[in-house]
Amino acid sequence: xxxxxxxxxxxxxxxxxxxxxxxxxxxxxxxxxxxxxxxxxxxxxxxxxxxxxxxxxxxxxxxxxxxxxxxxxxxxxxxxxxxxxxxxxxxxxxxxxxxxxxxxxxxxxxxxxxxxxxxxxxxxxxxxxxxxxxxxxxxxxxxxxxxxxxxxxxxxxxxxxxxxxxxxxxxxxxxxxxxxxxxxxxxxxxxxxxxxxxxxxxxxxxxxxxxxxxxxxxxxxxxxxxxxxxxxxxxxxxxxxxxxxxxxxxxxxxxxxxxxxxxxxxxxxxxx
Ligand code: 7PJ
Numbered sequence: 001x002x003x004x005x006x007x008x009x010x011x012x013x014x015x016x017x018x019x020x021x022x023x024x025x026x027x028x029x030x031x032x033x034x035x036x037x038x039x040x041x042x043x044x045x046x047x048x049x050x051x052x053x054x055x056x057x058x059x060x061x062x063x064x065x066x067x068x069x070x071x072x073x074x075x076x077x078x079x080x081x082x083x084x085x086x087x088x089x090x091x092x093x094x095x096x097x098x099x100x101x102x103x104x105x106x107x108x109x110x111x112x113x114x115x116x117x118x119x120x121x122x123x124x125x126x127x128x129x130x131x132x133x134x135x136x137x138x139x140x141x142x143x144x145x146x147x148x149x150x151x152x153x154x155x156x157x158x159x160x161x162x163x164x165x166x167x168x169x170x171x172x173x174x175x176x177x178x179x180x181x182x183x184x185x186x187x188x189x190x191x192x193x194x195x196x197x198x199x200x201x202x203x204x205x206x207x208x209x210x211x212x213x214x215x216x217x218x219x220x221x222x223x224x225x226x227x228x229x230x231x232x233x234x235x236x237x238x239x240x241x242x243x244x245x246x247x248x249x250x251x252x253x254x255x256x257x258x259x260x261x262x263x264x265x266x267x268x269x270x271x272x
Contacts, residue, residue: 004176005131006209009050011250012264015089016044016052016257017215020074023058034077041078045086048261051108053253054078054101055091059112061145061185061218068096079104089133093117095124102128110253112137112186114164115171126172133179133211134164138187148187154199157182162206179209179251185217193219197243204248214240215254238263 002008020037022029031037041052056074057066071094079088079101089108090101095118098109102124108131115122115134125132136157138148150156161180169175182203184193196203197214204210214220220232220240234256241252241260245267254260 005179006176006250008131009179009209009251011209011248012245012268013050013251014048014257014260014264015211015251015253016041016047016049017213017253017255018044018052018054018078019058019091020054020056020078021058023060023063032074034081037078038081041082041086044257047258049086049257050251051087051089052082053089053091053108053110054106055110056097057092059141059186061141063141065141068094071097072100076100076104079106093121095120098124102130107131108133111135112183114161115168116164122168122171122173125168129177131177131179132168132173133181134161134168135181135211136160136183136186141186144187148189148192150192153188153192153195154202157196158202158206161203165206165208175208179211180206181211181213181253184212184214185219188219190219190222193217194223197240197247200244200247200249209250210244210248211251211253212241212244212249213253214244215252215256215260234259242267 018031018037018040020031022032031040044052054075056071083105088106089110090098090106091110092098093111093113098121109125110133112135168178182196215237216231218230220236221229242263245264252260
């Protein structure tokens with residue numbers, strides 16, 4: 001496979017999101033049928049996604065875990081259909097799902113638990129040559145939004161990611177294959193998410209490419225004035241992505257690929 005992650009996915013690169021689930025927070029249900037997931041992924045690739053991220057388990061606030069078998073049932077038919085057709089990422093914390101996805105051609109493992117979920121996952125990643133995304137989360141999806149607390153959200157997220165990066169490297173995963181993600185919305189209030197976005201430079205300073213998932217997140221809907229929002233609109237997602245780009249983010253995990261490619265192309269054309 002190819003070299004360092006930063007060469008494979010130059011800044012800015014767009015990662016399309018396909019949740020093969022009945023209940024994900026922003027596209028829940030639309031890609032649950034394999035044929036729909038395949039069609040969405042093909043459209044995203046055509047619209048300029050550098051990679052498409054497939055997930056079989058919802059991690060939205062309040063969601064329940066699913067079994068390995070169910071997660072495999074959801075993603076395997078989709079990956080079988082798309083193998084070799086486009087760059088593929090697997091959004092999973094389960095070693096068995098990652099192993100199968102890698103066999104089917106996935107080149108990135110997106111683990112929202114940052115190798116804290118399944119003790120076998122580090123070995124699966126280390127023994128292949130895939131890329132890895134390590135994400136920050138406080139708590140677990142079922143309860144993470146109950147009462148997230150930090151002394152200093154940016155400093156704590158940075159030190160967590162630094163520690164998980166060292167853990168991954170110790171487990172034999174080359175540092176140059178790893179990217180870091182502050183995990184917007186994963187155990188963070190609206191204020192904490194915006195503080196983290198403003199200080200994204202502190203995560204970028206860790207020296208690895210930073211992936212951000214801001215697309216349609218509920219904090220965007222809430223900052224616009226709806227205290228009960230469970231998603232945010234495209235307009236707000238684009239603004240957040242450009243702000244993240246400005247602070248050094250490299251990879252953008254998004255639902256609306258064409259619009260993000262366009263917005264980020266414009267942002268990247270501004271000399272600085
Ligand atoms: C994220 C994710 C994120 C990474 C989800 C959704 C909600 N993986 N998986 N970063 N969010 N790396 O589908 O947007 O922010 S689940």
